Amino acid sequence: MEFLSAIPVIGEPLSILIPFLVVLGVVVFVHEYGHYIVGRWCGIKAEVFSIGFGPRLYGWRDRRGTEWQLAALPLGGFVRFAGDMDPASAGRIEDHHLSEASRREAFHNAPLWARAATVIAGPAFNFVLSIALFAAVGLAVGKQSNLPIIGSVETEAAQGIAFEAGDEVLRLDGAEIDSFAAIQDTIQRADGRPVEAVVMRGGEEVSFEVSYRRGTEINQVTPGLPAFGAGMLPGDRIVSLNGAVVDSFFELQTAVADLPLSDLVTLEVEREGETLSFSFEPEVVTASHPVTGEQVEMPRLGVGASGAGGIAPSIVSATPLEALESGVERTFGIVTGTVNVLRALVFENADASNLGGPIRIAQISGEQAEQGVGSLLILIAYLSTSIGFLNLMPIPVLDGGHLMFYIYEAMRGKPAGAIAIKYGSLIGLSLVLMLMVFATYNDIARLL
Numbered sequence: 001m002e003f004l005s006a007i008p009v010i011g012e013p014l015s016i017l018i019p020f021l022v023v024l025g026v027v028v029f030v031h032e033y034g035h036y037i038v039g040r041w042c043g044i045k046a047e048v049f050s051i052g053f054g055p056r057l058y059g060w061r062d063r064r065g066t067e068w069q070l071a072a073l074p075l076g077g078f079v080r081f082a083g084d085m086d087p088a089s090a091g092r093i094e095d096h097h098l099s100e101a102s103r104r105e106a107f108h109n110a111p112l113w114a115r116a117a118t119v120i121a122g123p124a125f126n127f128v129l130s131i132a133l134f135a136a137v138g139l140a141v142g143k144q145s146n147l148p149i150i151g152s153v154e155t156e157a158a159q160g161i162a163f164e165a166g167d168e169v170l171r172l173d174g175a176e177i178d179s180f181a182a183i184q185d186t187i188q189r190a191d192g193r194p195v196e197a198v199v200m201r202g203g204e205e206v207s208f209e210v211s212y213r214r215g216t217e218i219n220q221v222t223p224g225l226p227a228f229g230a231g232m233l234p235g236d237r238i239v240s241l242n243g244a245v246v247d248s249f250f251e252l253q254t255a256v257a258d259l260p261l262s263d264l265v266t267l268e269v270e271r272e273g274e275t276l277s278f279s280f281e282p283e284v285v286t287a288s289h290p291v292t293g294e295q296v297e298m299p300r301l302g303v304g305a306s307g308a309g310g311i312a313p314s315i316v317s318a319t320p321l322e323a324l325e326s327g328v329e330r331t332f333g334i335v336t337g338t339v340n341v342l343r344a345l346v347f348e349n350a351d352a353s354n355l356g357g358p359i360r361i362a363q364i365s366g367e368q369a370e371q372g373v374g375s376l377l378i379l380i381a382y383l384s385t386s387i388g389f390l391n392l393m394p395i396p397v398l399d400g401g402h403l404m405f406y407i408y409e410a411m412r413g414k415p416a417g418a419i420a421i422k423y424g425s426l427i428g429l430s431l432v433l434m435l436m437v438f439a440t441y442n443d444i445a446r447l448l
Contacts, residue, residue: 019376021074025051027126027384028077031391034125035079035118040064042114045082045105052077081107081118112406119402126388127331133381135320135327137374142315143322148177150199154310161187161309162208167199172210180313187212187309189290191250212309214249218269224340225302227267230280232303236269249305253290256282257298265299334385396421396428 028051036046045065050056052071059069083106103109107118145151150167163169169177172186173195186195192213199206216238221228238252239245242265246252259265259282266279282299289296318326392400401424409415416424 023376023380023383024074026380027129027387030125030129030384031122031387032077032079034121034123036066038121039079039081039107039114039118042110042118043105044107044110044114044118046079047082047084048078048080050078050080083107083109112409116403116406119399119406120392122399123388123391126384126391130331130334130381130385130388131324131327133327133377133384134330135323137377137381138318138323138326139320141374143318143326144180144313145316146179146181147314147316148180148183149314150183150311151314152312154312161210161212161311163197163199163210163309163311164201167201167206169197169199170205171198172196183311188214188250191248210309213247214305216246216249216252217305218303219306220304222302222304222340223337224344225300226280226282227278227302228341229344230278232267232269232278233271236271236276238267238269238303239275240268242266250290256301257289257291257296259299261297261299263299265301267301331381331385334382335389338386338389395431396424397432398428401425401428 032049032051036049039046047065048067048069050069050071052069052074053076054072056069056071059067061067107115110118148169150163150165150169152165153161153163169183171177172183173190175182175186177183177186187210190210190212192211194209194211197208197210218232218236218238219234221232221234221236241252241255242259244255246255256265261284262281264279264281266277268275268277270276282301284297285300286295286297287300288294289298391398392403394400394404396402396404405416405421405424415421
């Protein structure tokens with residue numbers, strides 16, 4: 001979609017804005033449609049289905065009497081059911097003036113199970129969308145194979161990796177190789193020491209030397225683990241551990257594995273030309289020692305590095321069931337990651353400057369659109385899962401807040417009082433607005 005920015009009338013700003021509207025519009029529509037269709041199935045009338053807030057730009061009324069509209073502020077949407085006082089369902093109108101038929105269709109007169117099903121349907125549809133998109137991309141692109149076959153070689157391979165795409169690796173450093181993971185593990189353990197590789201290439205065995213040393217740049221900082229809580233970020237390049245210089249990621253792994261348990265560690269990193277220092281206590285886990293391979297207790301920082309000389313595994317076709325399983329796994333992996341981030345922010349005083357808002361979503365949308373439709377679909381899947389999960393948080397005005405009131409109603413046998421709902425909704429709305437302001441502040445600070 002890079003052609004968007006090449007059109008004089010559109011240019012760079014709209015090449016970001018258009019993908020952003022597409023991404024957010026799809027996620028919001030699916031979420032609100034979940035509320036709408038399940039409510040309709042439960043006999044609840046929807047008066048308004050809106051994508052966006054504020055003044056109406058365009059709309060129409062269907063044969064069931066529902067007003068469908070696009071509104072001026074495209075940062076969300078809502079379904080207003082009969083009997084709702086406002087789009088957030090923060091209260092109910094007096095219905096004594098309504099006909100008997102209209103009262104039966106009002107949201108607040110529906111059975112408790114119907115109201116709960118209607119509310120939970122929004123997040124549920126978001127999860128279904130994510131699973132479907134991940135599965136569709138998996139079917140179209142395929143999955144990475146663990147066969148010992150080189151799928152592709154990137155420019156990084158010039159560092160000493162003489163593999164070619166299609167090579168079947170037979171032996172490395174004198175050991176038989178039976179998986180792609182074994183290729184990466186052997187190369188990384190060698191840590192720059194030349195090892196002999198024997199591959200099947202074009203029907204013949206070919207031998208050559210392989211030499212690769214993975215640098216100390218971090219690709220992943222796991223939410224919920226100590227390095228994340230300390231404020232480390234992907235892209236940080238580790239310079240030293242407890243004052244000792246480290247030159248490779250394997251050297252870092254070995255040094256960390258041999259540290260005394262429960263001791264503080266100090267990492268010095270380079271970030272965008274600055275040198276920063278982080279001190280924290282690692283988590284103690286039972287894992288394979290990077291040198292001996294034995295299962296031992298060792299410290300874990302929560303940082304990771306990927307890649308081995310620019311080689312990638314081969315791609316094989318995925319069956320529909322495998323694609324679906326992958327979609328479920330990736331969707332709930334996002335949920336787990338989000339839980340870890342929230343836990344670290346609340347209980348571990350983690351750095352909150354990474355939280356992003358609409359501006360950051362717009363930037364990422366534009367970047368993913370340039371990489372192709374597949375990347376944009378994956379972004380939609382990620383955002384759909386995140387919005388679905390966050391809407392389940394027990395905060396009034398969010399779906400989880402409504403469910404919290406319904407649980408109270410089920411336990412007490414009567415709805416929560418009007419005053420409790422009113423002030424709970426005000427508090428919930430304030431929390432959501434403060435989060436949006438904070439995230440937008442981070443976006444602006446990041447731009448500056």
